[in-house]
Amino acid sequence: MNNNDKKTVWVYAVILFTSAFIVLLITAYSQIKVNKNIDEVRNKLGSTEREKSNFQMSLSSALAENKKLNEKIQALEKEIENFKISEEKLEKELKDFRNENSLKFENYEKLIKANICYYDGDIKSCALILTREINKNYLESDAMQLYQKLLDITIRKAAQEFYYDGYEYYKNKDYDKAIESLKNSLSLVDNEYYSDDCYYFIGYSYFRKGNLNSAKEAMNTLLEKYPDSTYKKDVEMFLKANFN
Template sequence: MYKNKDSKTLWVYSIILFACAAIVLLWTGYSQIKINNDLEEFQNRLTDKENENNIFQYNLSSALAQNEKLKEEINQLKDKVEEVLNENESLKKEVSDLEDKRESEKNLYEEIIKADLEYSEGNIKECAIILHKIDSKSITSGNLQIKYEDLVNKTYKKASELFYLEGYNNYRNKKYDEAINSLNLALKFNDNEYYTDDCYYFIAYSEYYIGNYDKAKEALNTIISNYPGSSYYKDAKDLLRIIENK
């Protein structure tokens, strides 16, 4: 009787143990499957992340390359704009230079015509003064240059003589400032005439009389240095000595 009871108990324990073992195996299998699934899901996520990162890197590289291309295009456009601006400034300068040249030629033409009118009316001195203010190097017209030189040849020598006579008369009348101005104009238009030393002599005395001793000495030294045969040579040295002793 006891043996049957023990057998039944053992059988129950065996069934329970088997059931527990089965449960453990099922739970282990389930856990393994879940772990595998989680691992696969993680690997998939990791792969997705790597793909996303690769795509991001590709997009970033593309964006950087596009950005560099755009920067290069912008720099090229800037260079073109700068080139156009420089060309525009160059053209503006050319136009300005042409306008200045045209205005200068117009003024030269008007001045020479004015000088010609003065000459035709017998105003030799006025004609010479107008001509002397003209920069002959700026005359580009051949015909205008010929007209200018013709008037110079006709007037300068005569104007010099007229200014000398005017200056001498002013000196005699004690109009020393006017004498200095006229005599200097005489020298300006022709400084190689029989009366050239006269001009320096009367300039020296005119400057001396109005108290401009330095300018008087300058004129006297010109006589002493350049005209040793002048009739004014001794008088010039005497006046120079008087000025230096003042």
């Protein structure tokens, strides 16, 4: 919604509420006048039939006018209430519009960041941004094409680099970094020739750290996901020796 639309809505709101206020004042004044006329008619009530008849006619007319005024007041109050509901709905739509566009802007910023990482040669960061930080639902056609292109180029290469890094960390006994890198590899791709290696070294990294439950979980996952792995016998022996 642009500024002109918002101004138009608020001008309409001011006019409507001002008109409503004036009508209510006029209605209230008319109500007071009617009540006063009723009192005057009652005070002038005489003993003759003609006076009684005139009083009944005046009273009936006053009551009828009073009923009409009450109906007008109720109708006006209903109109004001309906406008309040419309105004609240408009404000909600405006808020939703702002939130949606804010999310789009954030995702476009992240896509630009991923693109910069790619051209800087940091494909690992590029792949992680694409898979973990960007919500594709907020990308339009051209942006979606760029997203998919970057993902296709980087995801497998980044997964392989994370695997190599993790293996080097494992050999250097830096088990925390080994676990992090190997898990990053699996989060990107888990069906490469080295994917079972990742679970294997994750399991042993946890084992070296003394975290036996996580070590057992990693090794069992290896057997479940890769039943033909070359590590199968070694893992079965590991589990039997340490958990039976």
